[in-house]
Amino acid sequence: MTEQAFNLVNDGKGGQIKFPIFISQADMDLIEKEFIVKDDDVFVTTFPRSGTTWTEQMVHLLVNNGEQGEQRLTDAVPWLETLPHRPNGMLEFLKTIKGRRLFTSHLPHPLMPRRDNTTAKIVYVARNPKDVAISLFFHDQSKGGYMGTWEEHFQLFLKGDVHCGDYFDHILPWWEASQHDKNILFLKYEDMKNDHAGSVAQIASFLDISATPELIATVVTLSGFKSMTSTPTTNFNWIPQRADVPSHFRKGDIGDWKNHFSAEQSAQLDALFAEKMKGTGLQFDFGDGVLLP
Numbered sequence: 626m627t628e629q630a631f632n633l634v635n636d637g638k639g640g641q642i643k644f645p646i647f648i649s650q651a652d653m654d655l656i657e658k659e660f661i662v663k664d665d666d667v668f669v670t671t672f673p674r675s676g677t678t679w680t681e682q683m684v685h686l687l688v689n690n691g692e693q694g695e696q697r698l699t700d701a702v703p704w705l706e707t708l709p710h711r712p713n714g715m716l717e718f719l720k721t722i723k724g725r726r727l728f729t730s731h732l733p734h735p736l737m738p739r740r741d742n743t744t745a746k747i748v749y750v751a752r753n754p755k756d757v758a759i760s761l762f763f764h765d766q767s768k769g770g771y772m773g774t775w776e777e778h779f780q781l782f783l784k785g786d787v788h789c790g791d792y793f794d795h796i797l798p799w800w801e802a803s804q805h806d807k808n809i810l811f812l813k814y815e816d817m818k819n820d821h822a823g824s825v826a827q828i829a830s831f832l833d834i835s836a837t838p839e840l841i842a843t844v845v846t847l848s849g850f851k852s853m854t855s856t857p858t859t860n861f862n863w864i865p866q867r868a869d870v871p872s873h874f875r876k877g878d879i880g881d882w883k884n885h886f887s888a889e890q891s892a893q894l895d896a897l898f899a900e901k902m903k904g905t906g907l908q909f910d911f912g913d914g915v916l917l918p
Contacts, residue, residue, distance in 0.1 A: 637735025642790030752814035755882035880912020
């Protein structure tokens with residue numbers, strides 16, 4: 626098995642997790658030391674492959690009254706963890722942002738910048754782990770240099786030995802925090818897919834944006850799969866990846882895992898899910914009408 630290259634980063638709990646090779650402990654230290662959260666900041670936060678880009682687009686459009694603008698989405702909603710690598714450095718880049726600042730992040734809860742008494746908002750999106758696992762496998766093949774098999778990658782996922790660490794260690798602290806922090810909106814990818822317009826309206830309300838039916842309709846259209854994959858500012862064609870992979874976006878379906886998982890793999894993840902989720906009150910739609918645990 627040919628593994629990807631990673632950097633180890635402190636997880637905020639005395640351990641370490643894997644981050645992409647272009648994100649280092651020094652980057653995390655700089656963000657912790659120098660990034661100051663503002664009251665009207667918005668963070669779209671997810672475990673990888675959980676609807677991150679899709680949610681970024683919805684937030685970007687809502688904040689900008691349905692206007693896409695000429696910026697690439699990666700500039701309109703920059704990735705927090707990569708800010709230290711911006712031209713002229715993080716602080717100079719932050720000075721160039723006009724209006725309400727929007728960021729995306731894959732950071733676990735303990736590593737997020739301190740919000741203290743600010744009113745900054747976090748939109749956290751979680752997706753069922755089976756679809757995350759298969760989407761992450763294809764992503765790591767296309768962009769991360771992973772050359773192993775699906776079965777090998779699946780076992781890495783079960784052990785939490787993938788980008789951003791353990792899936793359950795990521796989503797559960799965010800779920801718990803959302804139960805008592807009114808400035809965290811915890812959404813499920815599957816609910817968003819099943820009610821796109823309702824989710825846009827929910828995000829707008831959370832961000833204190835008065836969204837007209839016309840604005841909601843515009844956001845739904847421009848954050849649709851067809852629009853995002855065909856628009857140069859949102860299709861991520863500027864991100865290097867393997868030549869035989871046609872797009873940053875794969876399918877975005879609920880339940881695509883059924884086309885790839887063996888019965889044994891499904892049973893393994895079911896058992897782990899039931900163990901980890903017991904007593905949390907958190908359930909997911911796996912695309913086959915079954916909510917676990």
